[in-house]
Amino acid sequence: MVEHVVVIGAGVYGAAVSAELARRGAHVTVVDGGPPAGGTSGATFSWTNSCGKQPRAYHDLSVASMEAHAKLAHDVPGSDWYHExxxxxxxxxxxxxxxxxxxxxxxxxxxxxxxxxxxxxxxxxxxxxxxxxxxxxxxxxxxxEGWIEPTRLIAHLFSTADLERIWHDAVTEVDVSGGRVTSVLLASGQRLAADAVVNCAGPQADHIAGLAGLDLPMRxxxxxxxxxxxxxxxxxxxxxxxxxxxxxxxxxxxxxxxxxxxxxxxxxxxxxxxxxxxxxxxxxxxxxxxxxxxxxxxxxxxxxxxxPIPGDGLPVLGRAPELPNFHFAVSHSGATLSLHAGALVAAEVLGEDRTGELAPFRFARF
Ligand SMILES: Cc1cc2nc3c(=O)[nH]c(=O)nc-3n(C[C@H](O)[C@H](O)[C@H](O)COP(=O)(O)OP(=O)(O)OC[C@H]3O[C@@H](n4cnc5c(N)ncnc54)[C@H](O)[C@@H]3O)c2cc1C
Structure with missing residues (x-):
């Protein structure tokens, strides 16, 4: 059973995945080598759109993601990080x-x-x-279409979720045993045992995948x-x-x-x-x-x-078949996608079957 999840990265993806995991009752530790929103999510045009996204599954994921932003903004009073x-x-x-x-x-x-x-x-x-x-x-x-202010969205997601947060302490090792990730080691020397790990490291997602023995092509x-x-x-x-x-x-x-x-x-x-x-x-x-x-x-x-652009330009979402408790939440257009795509990934981490939505974006295609 998945109880403790380590989320690597505190950009829009890390925030969205962590918040949804916590909402579903998991014990979550989110780790970042810098401050939250210190990566790409702090330097982005952050236009929410599905304007010319191909193939159709990518378009549909983007539309569902735009709807997720609108819904969150509707549900949270004062949520002025979202501009439609x-x-x-x-x-x-x-x-x-x-x-x-x-x-x-x-x-x-x-x-x-x-x-x-x-x-x-x-x-x-x-x-x-x-x-x-x-x-x-x-x-x-x-x-x-419109835009979001990612830093303020990230602040909202972290401030309203029950999480353990570790900033300025990078993941340096991912420990694998018996075909599963067992823990991650931080630069400080702290080791975090994990039932599951989610790679939300944005442009450095290939490095984190490499620490787990997986090859994620990025361009x-x-x-x-x-x-x-x-x-x-x-x-x-x-x-x-x-x-x-x-x-x-x-x-x-x-x-x-x-x-x-x-x-x-x-x-x-x-x-x-x-x-x-x-x-x-x-x-x-x-x-x-x-x-x-x-x-x-x-x-x-x-x-x-x-x-952060995966090798074929499409998002990489969901579990790695070789390492079933290691999950990806990595894409370009993350300002648009992360809230919805992150929730799908979080649901799968906790055992829900989201195959329908995630199938076109699996790491297995590489
Ligand atoms: C110029 C520009 C324009 C863009 N325009 C748009 C747009 O209009 N619409 C849109 O939807 N998207 C846009 N994007 C893309 C979007 O901003 C990104 O897809 C999104 O911000 C990625 O978020 P993330 O959480 O995956 O990565 P990040 O925000 O980079 O977060 C990853 C985090 O992982 C941390 N990390 C990395 N390695 C480690 C480690 N070893 N240990 C611990 N932590 C680690 C980093 O410190 C970082 O904080 C644009 C991007 C750029 C650069």
């Missing part, structure tokens, strides 16, 4: 417009809400956008996020414009990103990561072009996050 403001998106070239048309057609055929707006309609939603930056029409609007990538100073600009949704992606980030700040800026992060000889200033300036200029009210805003901070 919708997402606006348009293309800047014929190729991008065509890709967007295909995406809208595909998600609509799945029953996912997507509408086409004219410029005037988009400006009614986001009145501070510069009309000259918008096309006349073909602006896609996905009303059920992580770095992402650069630019946070502005507070500005008196009205924004209340996610916007994907051709040159800049942005969303509000609290107290008047905006969070800016594009895929182009990700290449501007470089690892220095010291091991530190630096981001080319010209790329940051370009992104701010694109933000100001779209929202002229950002004119006086400055760059408050630049953060670099590492996307």
């Amino acid at each position: 403001g919708g997402n606006l998106e348009w293309g800047g070239s014929d190729g991008e417009c065509e890709r967007l048309r295909r995406k809208v057609a595909m998600v609509s055929s799945y029953g996912y809400e997507a509408r086409w707006l004219t410029r005037a309609e988009a400006l009614r939603l986001e009145p501070d956008m510069n009309p000259a930056q918008l096309p006349d029409d073909e602006i896609a609007y996905f009303p059920a 992580n990538t770095r992402g650069v996020l630019v946070y502005t100073s507070p500005a008196a600009v009205s924004t209340s949704r996610v916007v994907h414009a051709p040159q800049v992606h942005l969303r509000p980030d609290g107290a008047g700040r905006l969070l800016l990103h594009t895929h182009d800026i990700d290449g501007a992060a470089q690892v220095l000889d010291t091991g530190e990561i630096s981001v080319e200033q010209t790329a940051v300036d370009r992104l701010m200029a694109a933000g100001r072009a779209l929202y002229p009210g950002l004119g006086a805003a400055s760059v408050e901070s630049v953060r670099v996050g590492e996307r």
